[in-house]
Amino acid sequence: QVQLVQSGAEVKKPGASVKVSCQVSGYTLTELSMHWVRQAPGKGLEWMGGFHPPDGETIYAQKFHGRVTMTEDTSIETAYMELSSLRSEDTAVYYCSTAIGRAATNPMDVWGQGTTVTVSS
Amino acid sequence: DIVMTQSPDSLAVSLGERATINCKSSQTVLYSSNSKNYLAWYQQKPGQPPKLLIYWASTRESGVPARFRGSGSGTDFTLTISSLQAEDVAVYYCQQYYNTPRTFGQGTKVEIK
Numbered sequence: 681q682v683q684l685v686q687s688g689a690e691v692k693k694p695g696a697s698v699k700v701s702c703q704v705s706g707y708t709l710t711e712l713s714m715h716w717v718r719q720a721p722g723k724g725l726e727w728m729g730g731f732h733p734p735d736g737e738t739i740y741a742q743k744f745h746g747r748v749t750m751t752e753d754t755s756i757e758t759a760y761m762e763l764s765s766l767r768s769e770d771t772a773v774y775y776c777s778t779a780i781g782r783a784a785t786n787p788m789d790v791w792g793q794g795t796t797v798t799v800s801s
Numbered sequence: 802d803i804v805m806t807q808s809p810d811s812l813a814v815s816l817g818e819r820a821t822i823n824c825k826s827s828q829t830v831l832y833s834s835n836s837k838n839y840l841a842w843y844q845q846k847p848g849q850p851p852k853l854l855i856y857w858a859s860t861r862e863s864g865v866p867a868r869f870r871g872s873g874s875g876t877d878f879t880l881t882i883s884s885l886q887a888e889d890v891a892v893y894y895c896q897q898y899y900n901t902p903r904t905f906g907q908g909t910k911v912e913i914k
Contacts, residue, residue, distance in 0.1 A: 715903070717851075725843075725851065725894055727903040741902040742802075775850055779898075787841040787898055789862065791850035 682706045684776050684792035691798045697764040700795045702776030704757045713779040714738075715788055716750060716761045718772040728761070730777075733785050766799045773797075803827050803897050807906035813914040820882040822909045824895035829875050832899065839899035842871055842880045845908075846891045854893075855880065887913065 687701040704712065715730030729740035729750055738750050749762045759776060773794040779786040804827040814820045830839045838858035843851035853862045855871035858878055868883040882889055890913060895906040 724908045725845075725896075725905040727896075727905065730901075730903065732901050739901045777850075785839065785898055787839075787853060787856035788896075788903075789853045789856070791852070794850055 682712065682778055682780075682790040684778065684790055686774075686776060686792040686795045689796040689798070691800065692766050694767055694799055694801055696766050696799075697762060698766060698797050699760055699762040700774050700776075700797070702759045702761075702792050704759065704778070707778075707780075709752050709754050709757055709759060711781065713782055713786065714750070714752065714759045715777045715779065716748075717775045717777055717788075719775070719794075720769070720772040723772075726772075728774075730779075730788075731782060733782055736782075763797075766797075768799050771797065771799045802902055803830065803900060803904050805895055805897055805904050805906040807893075807895060807909050809909060810907065811910040811912065813912045814882075814885045815914045816887065817884050818914075820885050820889070820911055822880045822893050822895075822911075824873075824878040824880070824906050826876045826878075826897055830897045830899035831875050838874050838878070839897055840871075840873070840878050841896045841898060842869075843894045843896065844889075844891045845894065851894065882911070885911070885913070 683705045685703045713731035716728040732739040751760045776792040777788040806825045808823045840858040842855040845851045859871045870881045892908045
């Protein structure tokens with residue numbers, strides 16, 4: 681059974697970067713497709729990017745292109761999402777979520793607890 | 802991008818009554834080669850991450866009560882809670898994973914009348 685544990689809350693100034701981690705247990709990262717979703721206060725869910733089996737690589741939502749980087753360190757089974765050039769509109773809870781496998785497209789069935797990122801001067 | 806539109810935005814249902822949430826996609830999420838609809842439903846309670854309820858449009862996730870039922874195909878989908886319980890108060894989202902970006906509906910808030 682997959683478990684995801686995310687890093688703690690962050691407070692950042694506009695223009696800075698934030699890097700959120702997501703530690704995986706129960707499976708190895710290479711057995712999973714990792715995705716990142718965010719939720720602004722009182723708003724809905726927004727997919728930021730994730731591993732897309734048909735392309736065999738991580739795909740980013742166009743909205744975040746050039747500002748987001750998603751990486752994995754398989755030696756410590758930890759995934760990372762780094763968002764740069766932060767603005768107040770990036771204030772949100774950021775979730776990692778996994779789908780089983782990398783060979784086929786599957787639903788995201790396990791979620792981390794969320795990491796609150798606050799952008800404020 | 803595939804646009805997912807849910808209706809209604811909110812609904813209030815009496816305990817034990819049926820709740821119905823609709824989700825429409827701007828293009829098909831039915832993959833013809835395997836006849837699977839790439840559509841999931843999530844439940845989110847305040848302060849918690851989303852929880853997967855239904856995937857492939859109609860398959861209940863392990864442990865999800867039988868009162869939750871997903872139906873539909875192609876572009877039109879429905880989540881039905883057959884007999885609303887107090888613990889079902891939440892926001893429900895549909896999501897397509899047919900293509901990237903994996904877009905969500907705007908959410909439907911379910912409350913007790």
